[in-house]
Amino acid sequence: xxxxxxLDALVAPLDRANVDTDAIIPKQFLKTIRRxxxxxxxxxxxxxxxxxxxxxxxxxxxxxxxxxxxxxxAGAKILLARENFGCGSSRExxxxxxxDYGFRAIIxxxxxxxxxxxxxxxxxxxxSLLPDQVERLFSEVARTPGTRLLIDLSxxxxxxxSKETFAFxxxxxxKSHLLEGLDEIGLAEKKAELIDAYEKKRRxxxxxxxxxx
Amino acid sequence: MARTIIDxxxxxxxxxxxxxxxxxxxxxxxxxxxxxxQAFEGLRMAGRKVRRPELTFAVPDHNVPTTDRSRGISDPxxxxxxxxxxxxxxxxxxxxxxxxxxxxxxxxxxxxxxGITLPGQTIVCGDSHTATHGAxxxxxxxxxxxxxxxxxxTQTLPQSRPRTMEVQIKGRPPQGIxxxxxxxxxxxxxxxxxxxxxxxxxxxxxxxxxxMEGRMTLCNMAIEAGARAGLVAPDSTTFDYxxxxxxxxxxxxxxxxxxxxxxxxxxxxxxxxxxxxxxxSSLAPQVTWGTNPGQVAGIDGRVPDPESFSDPVVRDSAxxxxxxxxxxxxTPIAEIPVTRIFIGSCTNGRIExxxxxxxxxxxxxxxxxxxxxxxxxxxxxxxxxEKEGLHTVFIEAGLEWREPGCSMCLGMNxxxxxxxxxxxSTSNRNFEGRQGKNGRTHLxxxxxxxxxxxxxxxxDHRTLSGS
Ligand code: SF4
Numbered sequence: 001x002x003x004x005x006x007l008d009a010l011v012a013p014l015d016r017a018n019v020d021t022d023a024i025i026p027k028q029f030l031k032t033i034r035r036x037x038x039x040x041x042x043x044x045x046x047x048x049x050x051x052x053x054x055x056x057x058x059x060x061x062x063x064x065x066x067x068x069x070x071x072x073x074a075g076a077k078i079l080l081a082r083e084n085f086g087c088g089s090s091r092e093x094x095x096x097x098x099x100d101y102g103f104r105a106i107i108x109x110x111x112x113x114x115x116x117x118x119x120x121x122x123x124x125x126x127x128s129l130l131p132d133q134v135e136r137l138f139s140e141v142a143r144t145p146g147t148r149l150l151i152d153l154s155x156x157x158x159x160x161x162s163k164e165t166f167a168f169x170x171x172x173x174x175k176s177h178l179l180e181g182l183d184e185i186g187l188a189e190k191k192a193e194l195i196d197a198y199e200k201k202r203r204x205x206x207x208x209x210x211x212x213x
Numbered sequence: 214m215a216r217t218i219i220d221x222x223x224x225x226x227x228x229x230x231x232x233x234x235x236x237x238x239x240x241x242x243x244x245x246x247x248x249x250x251q252a253f254e255g256l257r258m259a260g261r262k263v264r265r266p267e268l269t270f271a272v273p274d275h276n277v278p279t280t281d282r283s284r285g286i287s288d289p290x291x292x293x294x295x296x297x298x299x300x301x302x303x304x305x306x307x308x309x310x311x312x313x314x315x316x317x318x319x320x321x322x323x324x325x326x327x328g329i330t331l332p333g334q335t336i337v338c339g340d341s342h343t344a345t346h347g348a349x350x351x352x353x354x355x356x357x358x359x360x361x362x363x364x365x366x367t368q369t370l371p372q373s374r375p376r377t378m379e380v381q382i383k384g385r386p387p388q389g390i391x392x393x394x395x396x397x398x399x400x401x402x403x404x405x406x407x408x409x410x411x412x413x414x415x416x417x418x419x420x421x422x423x424x425m426e427g428r429m430t431l432c433n434m435a436i437e438a439g440a441r442a443g444l445v446a447p448d449s450t451t452f453d454y455x456x457x458x459x460x461x462x463x464x465x466x467x468x469x470x471x472x473x474x475x476x477x478x479x480x481x482x483x484x485x486x487x488x489x490x491x492x493x494s495s496l497a498p499q500v501t502w503g504t505n506p507g508q509v510a511g512i513d514g515r516v517p518d519p520e521s522f523s524d525p526v527v528r529d530s531a532x533x534x535x536x537x538x539x540x541x542x543x544t545p546i547a548e549i550p551v552t553r554i555f556i557g558s559c560t561n562g563r564i565e566x567x568x569x570x571x572x573x574x575x576x577x578x579x580x581x582x583x584x585x586x587x588x589x590x591x592x593x594x595x596x597x598x599e600k601e602g603l604h605t606v607f608i609e610a611g612l613e614w615r616e617p618g619c620s621m622c623l624g625m626n627x628x629x630x631x632x633x634x635x636x637x638s639t640s641n642r643n644f645e646g647r648q649g650k651n652g653r654t655h656l657x658x659x660x661x662x663x664x665x666x667x668x669x670x671x672x673d674h675r676t677l678s679g680s
């Protein structure tokens with residue numbers, strides 16, 4: 001996983017609440033057995049005109065009314081959205097697709113739990129700001145397309161072009177993992193002795209938890 | 214100190230804790246073909262093993278065909294995913310219920326059926342509807358693929374302590390009101406993100422009176438309120454259901470287990486971070502009209518006018534939803550016509566659901582222009598239904614009787630809605646495109662889906678004589 005320290009990038013505004021993971025990456029792309037290559041299918045049904053249900057992506061016409069198809073937002077690495085972003089299915093294909101497309105951070109007033117977790121596992125920073133701060137960002141971007149934001153994870157701030165700064169909160173453990181790009185499985189493996197001890201206790205205290213068959 | 218059942222299960226599973234993040238031990242890990250290939254691949258690349266293969270259970274469900282399976286899966290990409298699961302299970306020594314095993318079915322239907330799900334456990338699966346298993350008084354939640362890999366490798370998961378929410382179901386349900394109606398009403402009241410960050414405990418007399426099937430329907434959709442998990446404290450209904458199932462404890466261990474399970478319910482003085490009361494005493498059968506499960510009304514209601522919502526975000530969502538759903542504000546719900554019916558899924562694909570639907574369609578015929586399918590949640594549900602003759606009732610009424618799997622709940626297999634088709638579905642998500650691109654999904658109970666099948670529009674199933 002790539003570390004996340006600071007990001008100075010273009011913002012794309014997706015003005016919708018409850019963007020679910022079915023919309024981020026529809027079912028026909030979940031048949032892959034790889035993590036990569038999903039960027040072309042991000043927001044498939046919104047992004048392409050007459051998108052076929054077989055999941056083809058070559059030769060499709062893009063829908064100009066969809067915000068990511070607006071050339072002004074080409075190369076955006078920050079996605080701005082409304083509340084409850086990433087709700088629904090647990091599919092990690094959603095952050096994989098966002099990452100593969102180029103997004104490294106998402107700003108919204110709130111996120112769904114599983115999606116929020118999944119972001120951290122893939123080096124994407126989900127930033128939750130207050131609803132009126134998000135509102136400010138939407139109007140800023142509408143007024144000045146091409147708006148860039150600076151997200152600094154160590155100081156936990158989002159800095160606007162005007163230098164106005166919004167602070168955000170983040171769990172300290174997640175923060176340090178993201179800053180260092182750490183392998184969490186490796187970290188847990190270092191605690192193998194504690195896990196062994198727990199299992200021993202568990203066998204004595206709750207022997208029925210080991211399946212009978 | 215007085216603790217809730219959520220606190221008790223949590224405390225029981227903390228291996229170690231650091232800066233508010235616990236390393237939580239996982240008792241049961243359920244695996245399906247869609248969210249696991251990359252996790253097994255990760256293990257392989259790092260030279261890791263599955264730490265506790267005997268606590269890990271795999272089953273293909275999302276991609277499997279619901280028509281004749283004897284010739285395998287025709288879509289090569291789906292076939293590869295299903296084969297990959299079988300291969301991974303073999304290579305890593307994990308129990309696997311293959312597509313042709315009678316015990317195969319939707320992961321959330323078969324784990325309880327096999328006695329794999331038990332009270333007081335932590336249960337995870339790379340699937341958001343893992344919440345279903347909370348019906349047994351366990352802490353069951355969905356995880357992503359990286360977390361699947363973490364659990365495979367270490368049997369643990371780093372987690373921060375969830376907040377606790379009590380959802381009190383108040384009052385006695387009117388006749389014909391089902392747990393599906395309860396949970397749709399709950400989501401309608403607290404909103405599709407109302408439970409974010411919480412684990413919900415469902416309480417109240419009406420919950421206690423539910424069968425295990427009903428409790429599973431209730432907990433299944435806790436995720437649709439945004440909650441990490443939902444659960445119901447175990448009691449004799451729970452124990453009676455589990456007893457004698459293949460993977461359930463036996464003999465002496467059974468006695469010990471039950472004694473422990475009886476200590477799980479929340480202490481009388483325990484407090485929750487939030488308590489919500491949902492009164493069901495005058496609830497009508499629920500039908501969703503929008504594109505998230507919180508956009509719901511009673512069968513006696515009307516499609517709302519988006520302008521009636523004061524919150525601008527809610528108003529905008531409702532506008533977009535009505536445009537997508539092709540609905541006009543003010544239309545009585547009972548006048549909305551449907552052409553497709555889907556009865557099945559991990560929400561409503563169990564034997565009780567099929568009995569309830571069969572009762573409504575018995576002696577009737579599917580309305581002209583309607584096509585309806587019944588997809589049992591597992592091979593064992595299918596066998597039981599056939600033993601009771603339910604399949605004959607469905608077939609005689611003109612509904613299709615299928616093989617078990619996820620099917621049109623998400624349409625990863627060929628079971629999909631055509632663009633703009635309108636469907637009464639017993640599943641759990643009415644998101645845009647969920648059942649097929651531009652498909653229009655209305656979530657309802659099995660009784661309501663059956664009533665729509667025979668009338669061609671939403672109908673209060675209680676008004677059909679004999680049902
Ligand atoms: S039935 Fe639907 S919700 Fe349940 S596991 Fe399958 S796809 Fe997911």
